[in-house]
Amino acid sequence: MKSTVNKRFNKTAFQAAVNKYLVTKLATLPEQADAHAWRLAMEYALAETTTMNLLATEQDPKIKNARSVNYLSLEFLIGRLTGNNLISMGLYEEVTVAMAEFGQNLTDLLEEERDPALGNGGLGRLAACFMDSLAAEEYPAVGYGLHYEYGLFKQSFNDGRQQEAPDVWRDETGYPWEVIRPELAQKVGFYGKVEEYTDNDGLNQRRWLPGLQVEGMAWDLPIVGYNNNSVYPLRLWECRALAPFSLERFDEGNYVAAQASHIQAGNLTKVLYPNDNHDKGKELRLMQQYFHCACSVADILRRHQAAGHSILDLAKLESIQLNDTHPTIAIPELLRILLDEHHLSWDDAWAISSKTFAYTNHTLLPEALETWGEQLMTTLLPRHMEIIFDINLRLMGEVAHKWPGDIEKLRKLSIIQEGDERRVRMANLCVASTYAVNGVAAMHTELVKRDLFPEFNELFPGRLHNVTNGVTPRRWLKFCNPKLSALISSKIGTGWIKDLGQLQKLEKFADDSQFQMDFMCVKKANKQRLTDWVAENMGLTINPDAIFDVQIKRLHEYKRQHLNLLHILSLYHRLINDADFKMQPRVFIFASKAAPGYELAKEIIFAINKVAEKINNDPRIGDTLKVVFIPDYRVSLAEIIIPAADVSEQISTAGKEASGTGNMKMALNGALTVGTMDGANVEIREEVGDDNIFIFGLNVDEVQALQAKGYNPYDYYNSDQLLRTSLDLLAGDEFTPGQPGLLNATRHSLLAGGDPYLVLADFADYVQAQGRIDKQYGDQKSWAKMAILNTARNGKFSSDRSIRDYANNIWQLNAVSR
Numbered sequence: 001m002k003s004t005v006n007k008r009f010n011k012t013a014f015q016a017a018v019n020k021y022l023v024t025k026l027a028t029l030p031e032q033a034d035a036h037a038w039r040l041a042m043e044y045a046l047a048e049t050t051t052m053n054l055l056a057t058e059q060d061p062k063i064k065n066a067r068s069v070n071y072l073s074l075e076f077l078i079g080r081l082t083g084n085n086l087i088s089m090g091l092y093e094e095v096t097v098a099m100a101e102f103g104q105n106l107t108d109l110l111e112e113e114r115d116p117a118l119g120n121g122g123l124g125r126l127a128a129c130f131m132d133s134l135a136a137e138e139y140p141a142v143g144y145g146l147h148y149e150y151g152l153f154k155q156s157f158n159d160g161r162q163q164e165a166p167d168v169w170r171d172e173t174g175y176p177w178e179v180i181r182p183e184l185a186q187k188v189g190f191y192g193k194v195e196e197y198t199d200n201d202g203l204n205q206r207r208w209l210p211g212l213q214v215e216g217m218a219w220d221l222p223i224v225g226y227n228n229n230s231v232y233p234l235r236l237w238e239c240r241a242l243a244p245f246s247l248e249r250f251d252e253g254n255y256v257a258a259q260a261s262h263i264q265a266g267n268l269t270k271v272l273y274p275n276d277n278h279d280k281g282k283e284l285r286l287m288q289q290y291f292h293c294a295c296s297v298a299d300i301l302r303r304h305q306a307a308g309h310s311i312l313d314l315a316k317l318e319s320i321q322l323n324d325t326h327p328t329i330a331i332p333e334l335l336r337i338l339l340d341e342h343h344l345s346w347d348d349a350w351a352i353s354s355k356t357f358a359y360t361n362h363t364l365l366p367e368a369l370e371t372w373g374e375q376l377m378t379t380l381l382p383r384h385m386e387i388i389f390d391i392n393l394r395l396m397g398e399v400a401h402k403w404p405g406d407i408e409k410l411r412k413l414s415i416i417q418e419g420d421e422r423r424v425r426m427a428n429l430c431v432a433s434t435y436a437v438n439g440v441a442a443m444h445t446e447l448v449k450r451d452l453f454p455e456f457n458e459l460f461p462g463r464l465h466n467v468t469n470g471v472t473p474r475r476w477l478k479f480c481n482p483k484l485s486a487l488i489s490s491k492i493g494t495g496w497i498k499d500l501g502q503l504q505k506l507e508k509f510a511d512d513s514q515f516q517m518d519f520m521c522v523k524k525a526n527k528q529r530l531t532d533w534v535a536e537n538m539g540l541t542i543n544p545d546a547i548f549d550v551q552i553k554r555l556h557e558y559k560r561q562h563l564n565l566l567h568i569l570s571l572y573h574r575l576i577n578d579a580d581f582k583m584q585p586r587v588f589i590f591a592s593k594a595a596p597g598y599e600l601a602k603e604i605i606f607a608i609n610k611v612a613e614k615i616n617n618d619p620r621i622g623d624t625l626k627v628v629f630i631p632d633y634r635v636s637l638a639e640i641i642i643p644a645a646d647v648s649e650q651i652s653t654a655g656k657e658a659s660g661t662g663n664m665k666m667a668l669n670g671a672l673t674v675g676t677m678d679g680a681n682v683e684i685r686e687e688v689g690d691d692n693i694f695i696f697g698l699n700v701d702e703v704q705a706l707q708a709k710g711y712n713p714y715d716y717y718n719s720d721q722l723l724r725t726s727l728d729l730l731a732g733d734e735f736t737p738g739q740p741g742l743l744n745a746t747r748h749s750l751l752a753g754g755d756p757y758l759v760l761a762d763f764a765d766y767v768q769a770q771g772r773i774d775k776q777y778g779d780q781k782s783w784a785k786m787a788i789l790n791t792a793r794n795g796k797f798s799s800d801r802s803i804r805d806y807a808n809n810i811w812q813l814n815a816v817s818r
């Protein structure tokens, strides 16, 4: 093992630093400090090391001269950093002892940290796992994101309805792990006009004269490599109004209006847009996107040139990965700089940019595919719009060359969508302007090739790749499930933490009765931990011996939380009306946020909460059935829920969930999946084997066939009595006494609303799969074996493997160990 921070840990010096920060940063004394102050002081003391290593990594000539990747994402859902950083630094035990000598319990202190929730869901969490794996594998990397003042909203329930409140993730005194980098600040323009001029060589040039400028301030968060000396920056840009205000460029010179827009511009990074898998097309959002891209591209070029490299070698040393289309505007931005500032020819500029960018597609959902109106683009970014038209002109030339006279192909592949208002299709722009495009799970990539971009796949053979998502084993096993980690390590050593495939070695213990007992004992302890949390935070009693059946993810119709609800209603109905019906006690656990503007999603939350209220208090039901909707889902809650899950609900309509990553986390922690043939479920099934997963429902081809033939939810409603009875429970006032019809929105969407995600079509098969789960759980020995095999066979889904796939197949990166 390499020399690590661990070996250099000096307890006395560390404690002195903690004392120093208590006084100098927090203006308190050890005798007076509360847990909050102790935690902050501890973090400041630890950050001394991470900041030093961040700078040392940055300054290392090996890094400066190495090819690196720049991961551009509007979201990084990093979650709490302290516990994870302690693990990566190898200091968990040492710091536990050092803080204990101050009378402070490390576990309690860690609970004190708020989650930086700078992302919505899977896409943002993936970016965070990828940063962890890049650092663990020592692939030179910089993450670029936005320093939102408010992260994803805080959720609470008022009479079952979602309420949103702002999320201030930073303490008044700051966030100890981050460091501000004023020397890296950038200026970013908006609006204005494009001017043609003749340069000194008599050549015609174009340049953009922005109407408004703002400042991008850099904040670095350290991404600590597990058990190595590399610390990479997650560089987050904060938008600030430029001071003093420069007003010359305002046509009217209207002082008050100018100031108002300055103030607005200075607020660009106030808040994260709370939409997951949905494009709302707001101007401020496009401004955020451009601001993010302009700062990041400028910083990449700054680093490249400061290291003494020629701009012409950019593509040799830098790869820029676009996390979905959100940072697409980086492409015309780089071209603008190469053309207008470096005065390269189009061909030279294009040769560089088209070999620098790569794009990850995360969705096929039409409502999530971004387009921007031409008018907005032209007003906000006039030069970029020109460049986009230039890219499109050349693309259309290639299409016409490949398919002469085929107008339909031109229409379909064009970056510009014709219509009442012309719009820029960001996904088309990405596919046309990058050297690699990837889907996030095998099936998703096949659908990208087959249904989303079949013509592009023909036009650019070899450009489309698959990189199956993964999750970091440090956070999602070692840290969140210390008991299971210890049990695993006692059997196979600790190599799995860096090489998750080693979990395979557990297979040989799957039939070992003692190991089965130990494994189930750990699960029980984790269920007890969640039970205690629920009691303490929600005042609800649940039975840790029941099956913990978990669906935790954003609320979306395609994820079908309402299918889960219908099943619960069917159980409730049978428990009350069918004396012969018996089931294993089950606790259904939900946690989920709905986008504040997504009305139906909020209605589904309300329905689940109201159903839960009734069932949980129905004396006829007792302990057999409980429904818990845990408010304010976030990374730190996932860390408690996932280790406690027996059943993992992955029940999206086939073809709609690109991958899913919660499915991987739960399987890794020994939960059995009930799922459709969708996203990464398909690959999980391949790994664990058909006997260790509960697959149900229509597959993609069946979904498409049913929709093509004309789907009518009433066909199912009229012919399936259990379905009808369950769904009709939502129609009356069963769950909203005295107020009939309050839950109608959900029911209506599934009947007259046309049931766009085929909930009713999959209901019967889902109920059957749930029946198999119930039966299986009755046989604890075989359940234990299945759970063990799920842990043993999920090594593929490490984000270390995903990152190696990117490094080898897309980025052509080499690890640089320090």
Ligand code: OX2
Pocket: 121, 122, 123, 126, 276, 277, 278, 324, 362, 363, 368, 440, 469, 657, 658, 659, 660, 661, 679
């Ligand atoms: C999500 C996808 O919905 C999910 O299936 C996937 O696992 C995750 O990205 C990471 O790849 N917004 N969020 C996603 O896609 C978009 C767009």
